[in-house]
Amino acid sequence: MSEALQTAIARQRMLLHARLSDALSRLETACRDAWGDRSALEQSLSKAMERLPYCKYLYLLDHEARQITANVSRGGLLPEHFGRDRTTRPYMADAIAGAAFSLSSAYLSRNNRRPSLTAVQRLTRDDGTLLGYLGADFDLRDLPLTRELYRQSDQWLQLKGDPAIRGALFYQQRVDSLMDGRIDEILDLIAELMRSHGVFHGKLHFSSSRATLWLLDDPYHFRVLDYEDLSDPAICLAYPQRAYPDEAAIPADRVKAVFDQFRELRVMDENIYLRSGSLNIMNGIVSLNFSCDGSHYMRWDEFLDKRLDFWLGSSALTCTEQPAA
Structure with missing residues (x-):
């Protein structure tokens, strides 16, 4: 805790x-x-x-x-x-x-x-x-509690995942998904939905070629977009235009940089790569899940400061198991 x-x-x-x-x-x-x-x-x-x-x-x-x-x-x-x-x-x-x-x-x-x-x-x-x-x-x-809402810390948090997945990390390789084939277009589209169409939380599942979105106008219900949805820029017509919220923790002009970094993490290595990533513009937190099933949560600016060699380091990825000699 x-x-x-x-x-x-x-x-x-x-x-x-x-x-x-x-x-x-x-x-x-x-x-x-x-x-x-x-x-x-x-x-x-x-x-x-x-x-x-x-x-x-x-x-x-x-x-x-x-x-x-x-x-x-x-x-x-x-x-x-x-x-x-x-x-x-x-x-x-x-x-x-x-x-x-x-x-x-x-x-x-x-x-x-x-x-x-x-x-x-x-x-x-x-x-x-x-x-x-x-x-x-x-x-x-x-009980008569004050019921003050607990505020999640924005300090970097890393969590190890399934030991079985970590143990087999170096015996599997990334296979290009449908999303990988059009990754630049899809990332541009998601960034546009967040900057101009009221999406405040977006999660990209690269391996399964889908995205999950939460909107300011309807925060209690998420939307799931599959590959066909994400491949069509006309999807923006289904979401009303909204001004970028003043309360957002990340500037609008830095949203695209976060998604560009997702692309780099997706293709940085055949064994160690990004499976899913999300951005919440209201608290500015980026979440990442890698092929070793390790998860990370950190502020957007801290995320953008990290170089690829940081993510490839075994200590950062919480992937401790190595293949047998």
Whole structure:
């Protein structure tokens, strides 16, 4: 997981920790006062659910982490959970170790298989001895998160692909596709669609002679163009003319340079060559997939700065397997 994504998740957990620990700590006194009376405890938890609109289940455990109430849900009591031993559940580890309040890592719930969290409040007597635990289960989609949209880093990212493909890299050679036969015309056409016809993301699949396009006017649906479509300049008539967006991360006059570089990578070597490449003008990210199944994601300007000898280097292509001597 990237550092930026870890930071975004950690921030949400910090906010949740503060909010949920405060909410559960308010239930301590009522639970202690009714301890030993299952009916009274379940009534207290039912009332508490009204103040926790984002909680899925509340329940109480004894000092050995065995459940002494039903699961209290918004729809009523679920008595089948009474007596359940939760000592081995991962979300109990910190509480059993002595944490006054703990918030679990996200996990998939056993029954509904949905991303969930469990908060556990440790309950003690006045003399500090352990009384039991208050547990609260939450569905991630119901939690009061800030819901700030995670922003993907634009740092160069390279990923290794299928080991079987990498292992056979030097035992296969590139075969010209239909697209390769008219590659200059097709690249010019795609560049024109991006500069003047509202295409903000275009991916070229050189080996299968097709392209996938996303348009500003209809971003939720992609279009697939086959070789015959890509060979006909009249395809531009099917896409309304649109001004190049001011928000684009790559200047309009550099779009063609990216596609020209795709052509060079496609024919640079018989073993190591580009299988597919894409450009998103809104975030300026270029993606590449090579014959070794290695993938790269980088900014357009960083991509244009790379020479062919960089891509032919085994360390850059993430193709580590070599043929047997």
